Amino acid sequence: MNFDFTEEQVMLRESITRFIQEDYKFDERRRISKSSSGIDKEVWKTFAQLGWLSIPFSENSGGFGGGPVDVSVIMEEFGKGLVLEPYLPTVLLFGGLINSAGNEEQCSDLLPKIIEGDLFGAFAYLERQSRYELTDVMTKVESHSEGFILDGEKVVVLNGLNASKLIVSARTSGDQFDREGISLFLVSADADGVDRVSYQMMDGQMVSNFRFNNVSLGTNSLIGSLGEGSELIERVVREATVAISAEALGIMGELNRKTLEYSKTRKQFGSAIGSFQVLQHRMVDTFMAYEQVKSLLYRAVCGLAEDSDDMECIVHALKALVGKMGKQIFGEAIQIHGGMGITDELDIGHYAKRLMMINTTFGGEDYHQEKFNNLRYDYHSLA
Amino acid sequence: MDTSFSEADLLFRDEVKNFFSSAYDASLQKQFESFNTYKDAVIEWQKRLYKQGWIAPNWPVKYGGTGWSSTQKFIFEDERASAGIREVMPFGLGMVGPVIYTFGNEKQKEHFLPRILKSEDWWCQGYSEPGSGSDLASLKTRAEDDGDHYVVNGSKIWTSFAQYADWIFCLVRTSTEGKKQAGISFLLIDMRTDGIKVNPIISIDNHHSLNEVEFVDVRVPKENLIGEENKGWTYAKSLLAHERTGIAGVADTKRALFNAQELARREINGGKALLENPLFQKRLSDIEIELLALEFTELRVLASVASGGAPGAESSLLKIKGTEMQQAVQEIMMEIAAHYQGVLDTEHSSEVIGHEFGSSARRAYLYGRAATIYGGSNEIQKNVIAKAVLGLE
Numbered sequence: 072m073n074f075d076f077t078e079e080q081v082m083l084r085e086s087i088t089r090f091i092q093e094d095y096k097f098d099e100r101r102r103i104s105k106s107s108s109g110i111d112k113e114v115w116k117t118f119a120q121l122g123w124l125s126i127p128f129s130e131n132s133g134g135f136g137g138g139p140v141d142v143s144v145i146m147e148e149f150g151k152g153l154v155l156e157p158y159l160p161t162v163l164l165f166g167g168l169i170n171s172a173g174n175e176e177q178c179s180d181l182l183p184k185i186i187e188g189d190l191f192g193a194f195a196y197l198e199r200q201s202r203y204e205l206t207d208v209m210t211k212v213e214s215h216s217e218g219f220i221l222d223g224e225k226v227v228v229l230n231g232l233n234a235s236k237l238i239v240s241a242r243t244s245g246d247q248f249d250r251e252g253i254s255l256f257l258v259s260a261d262a263d264g265v266d267r268v269s270y271q272m273m274d275g276q277m278v279s280n281f282r283f284n285n286v287s288l289g290t291n292s293l294i295g296s297l298g299e300g301s302e303l304i305e306r307v308v309r310e311a312t313v314a315i316s317a318e319a320l321g322i323m324g325e326l327n328r329k330t331l332e333y334s335k336t337r338k339q340f341g342s343a344i345g346s347f348q349v350l351q352h353r354m355v356d357t358f359m360a361y362e363q364v365k366s367l368l369y370r371a372v373c374g375l376a377e378d379s380d381d382m383e384c385i386v387h388a389l390k391a392l393v394g395k396m397g398k399q400i401f402g403e404a405i406q407i408h409g410g411m412g413i414t415d416e417l418d419i420g421h422y423a424k425r426l427m428m429i430n431t432t433f434g435g436e437d438y439h440q441e442k443f444n445n446l447r448y449d450y451h452s453l454a
Numbered sequence: 455m456d457t458s459f460s461e462a463d464l465l466f467r468d469e470v471k472n473f474f475s476s477a478y479d480a481s482l483q484k485q486f487e488s489f490n491t492y493k494d495a496v497i498e499w500q501k502r503l504y505k506q507g508w509i510a511p512n513w514p515v516k517y518g519g520t521g522w523s524s525t526q527k528f529i530f531e532d533e534r535a536s537a538g539i540r541e542v543m544p545f546g547l548g549m550v551g552p553v554i555y556t557f558g559n560e561k562q563k564e565h566f567l568p569r570i571l572k573s574e575d576w577w578c579q580g581y582s583e584p585g586s587g588s589d590l591a592s593l594k595t596r597a598e599d600d601g602d603h604y605v606v607n608g609s610k611i612w613t614s615f616a617q618y619a620d621w622i623f624c625l626v627r628t629s630t631e632g633k634k635q636a637g638i639s640f641l642l643i644d645m646r647t648d649g650i651k652v653n654p655i656i657s658i659d660n661h662h663s664l665n666e667v668e669f670v671d672v673r674v675p676k677e678n679l680i681g682e683e684n685k686g687w688t689y690a691k692s693l694l695a696h697e698r699t700g701i702a703g704v705a706d707t708k709r710a711l712f713n714a715q716e717l718a719r720r721e722i723n724g725g726k727a728l729l730e731n732p733l734f735q736k737r738l739s740d741i742e743i744e745l746l747a748l749e750f751t752e753l754r755v756l757a758s759v760a761s762g763g764a765p766g767a768e769s770s771l772l773k774i775k776g777t778e779m780q781q782a783v784q785e786i787m788m789e790i791a792a793h794y795q796g797v798l799d800t801e802h803s804s805e806v807i808g809h810e811f812g813s814s815a816r817r818a819y820l821y822g823r824a825a826t827i828y829g830g831s832n833e834i835q836k837n838v839i840a841k842a843v844l845g846l847e
């Protein structure tokens with residue numbers, strides 16, 4: 072057993088920390104969030120040059136061959152800087168699906184572009200009615216001799232505005248809630264029949280709704296096998312869930328650190344507010360919450376790396392805990408900052424809003440806790 | 455002990471219900487929803503209440519109150535919330551008005567009270583300062599004696615709606631001798647006076663309601679002093695008593711919870727309505743059970759005030775529990791809105807984006823974080839209970 076990071080991982084962490092402290096200060100981040108694309112494409116190029124976009128891809132695709140630990144290091148540091156550039160949607164979701172299920176042509180065409188920072192991708196999996204359920208899919212694809220016809224709608228697509236390529240989950244057979252019969256397709260965001268409406272979310276990211284009106288797709292647009300997309304989706308979402316939990320951990324650490332610092336400098340009644348025991352105990356609680364999240368994250372990261380059997384359960388547990396502890400941590404951070412915590416000017420509220428959005432990405436606290444309960448407390452299998 | 459309504463109360467309820475449904479129309483509701491028309495909507499609604507004679511139920515009859523029993527006031531609040539109507543702006547009607555009729559002189563009463571009732575002046579509250587939040591009595595904004603004027607220097611912060619205000623009521627320092635509370639005066643200041651500057655503060659919900667108000671050599675006629683110099687702290691504290699009715703916001707929280715329940719019926723996750731989900735049900739019922747109790751706690755306090763009791767630390771209890779319940783319901787709404795809680799957009803219709811309440815849930819939730827901070831933070835309220843009720847030092 073060993074909880075140490077490798078030398079390479081330590082260097083990776085340091086290089087991201089340095090980048091954020093020098094080139095991605097909060098004011099810079101604010102400027103980017105107010106720009107029309109919501110991201111800085113130069114920054115993305117820098118990520119490519121520094122090799123960060125290649126981390127999860129295998130060496131024979133031109134990648135670095137990193138694993139879940141490397142990804143979690145990146146995401147944790149990105150969390151601290153509230154990085155807006157679309158690492159999750161482009162590299163982990165879009166790239167992750169191509170990497171795990173793309174055919175040779177798809178891989179050799181797309182992965183180098185991702186690694187070079189020349190392609191923004193997105194994964195369109197949510198629907199108006201689906202809430203958090205990945206397999207609630209009504210978007211339809213019909214097969215014909217020369218390819219496929221895609222019809223339907225996807226909503227709240229992360230990085231939708233900037234993406235030139237999408238991976239869309241669509242039903243090729245079965246009914247709305249069936250796990251079977253879902254397939255994945257590669258779609259150009261500017262293909263005929265694709266309508267895009269983009270809008271901003273409270274954490275600054277630009278997302279889109281896509282309407283697909285009988286969009287023609289070639290035979291080579293299918294990713295993986297027909298009707299067997301659910302497993303691919305579940306796997307990539309599981310990995311991405313661990314990754315954004317690492318991002319959440321980075322945010323939680325910053326919120327705790329900044330709040331502690333503030334409590335030592337803000338004076339009321341002639342004393343630093345951090346001297347009041349009630350606030351001390353609450354900061355002890357948020358400190359413990361952070362440590363608990365870190366432990367469960369490590370458990371999940373190691374589980375992914377070792378492909379352990381209980382991964383499904385652990386990831387549900389992790390996301391439920393991230394949701395619950397996240398609320399506690401940003402709640403206390405705002406409360407202890409008093410009026411200052413309610414301002415747009417201070418970064419505290421922005422960290423809070425990103426945590427709130429992380430809570431809704433791939434399912435919230437209750438959603439994951441219910442899944443956990445269903446896996447753990449099956450009355451019939453216990454009997 | 456009897457908690458049923460009399461025949462007269464029931465008739466009163468019908469009257470109130472009818473008034474709300476006819477006077478609060480859809481176009482006014484729409485005006486309230488946009489920030490650009492918000493101020494006009496507030497004023498228009500308050501004028502309609504004034505015309506009906508119901509603008510200030512808590513004021514004494516001789517100054518324009520309604521003379522209602524505590525039951526009637528309860529019914530009025532309950533019906534207002536059920537109709538989805540917000541409370542009136544508190545600064546004039548709930549805060550400075552009562553201070554003026556209790557501690558002001560005849561001239562002040564004659565001038566200011568009718569203007570407050572008719573919503574002719576918009577008031578804001580200038581208490582907090584950058585260095586003086588929870589420890590309000592440490593405030594430093596100075597008012598120096600200059601013959602028949604005071605000269606005011608300093609700055610106030612978190613001043614809600616100062617950008618709309620015609621007048622501000624301020625706590626200012628007129629003496630630095632003795633206890634810090636003993637050198638504070640209560641001053642009314644015309645916002646159009648030279649030397650006042652209002653700087654906007656954008657809040658976490660991306661809106662502008664908060665401000666910093668700077669005073670540089672602002673000359674305020676002494677006739678605008680309330681009561682005696684250096685007694686302002688006493689007046690400000692007694693003002694809190696007038697904020698008490700409805701401070702817990704039970705009626706509004708009840709309505710919000712009901713609303714949440716209806717929305718959760720329509721949200722389907724994996725083929726099952728959210729309202730059927732046991733975890734979600736637990737969240738709802740945790741709140742509803744405490745609300746059932748809090749509603750009666752509020753009634754007990756109201757009844758004790760009506761029979762001449764002086765409400766003390768109970769108001770702290772109402773504030774703590776009330777704001778906790780408000781935040782809990784706001785959190786439930788976020789849960790229901792799922793991804794759509796993040797939507798910031800105002801350019802596209804909710805129909806295009808796919809959800810009609812995500813944005814409003816977000817605004818309410820984010821701004822709602824402030825409810826446990828302003829009006830004396832919940833930590834300060836707990837300190838009050840510990841000291842005043844439990845006798846802890």
Ligand SMILES: Cc1cc2nc3c(=O)[nH]c(=O)nc-3n(C[C@H](O)[C@H](O)[C@H](O)COP(=O)(O)OP(=O)(O)OC[C@H]3O[C@@H](n4cnc5c(N)ncnc54)[C@H](O)[C@@H]3O)c2cc1C
């Ligand atoms: C089952 C049991 C077994 C034990 N076994 C042993 C043993 O084998 N050997 C031994 O030496 N002792 C033993 N103890 C004693 C134990 O260590 C003491 O009970 C403990 O140190 C608390 O002291 P106290 O009981 O005097 O409570 P107090 O110190 O009087 O505390 C009372 C309450 O006040 C709180 N409190 C006190 N100070 C503060 C503060 N500064 N801030 C906030 N809260 C505060 C405490 O947390 C507690 O809730 C045992 C106790 C129990 C209950």
Ligand SMILES: Cc1cc2nc3c(=O)[nH]c(=O)nc-3n(C[C@H](O)[C@H](O)[C@H](O)COP(=O)(O)OP(=O)(O)OC[C@H]3O[C@@H](n4cnc5c(N)ncnc54)[C@H](O)[C@@H]3O)c2cc1C
Binds near residue numbers: 406588612827830
């Ligand atoms: C949305 C909003 C609207 C407002 N509107 C107005 C307005 O119109 N007019 C006006 O005058 N003011 C207004 N305020 C200001 C409000 O009253 C203050 O924010 C409040 O008094 C807290 O002061 P502070 O922000 O300086 O926080 P601080 O006093 O610095 O408190 C920071 C934290 O320390 C805690 N704390 C402080 N002292 C203690 C203690 N002794 N024990 C334990 N914990 C303690 C607090 O509870 C809080 O969690 C508003 C504030 C907000 C957020």
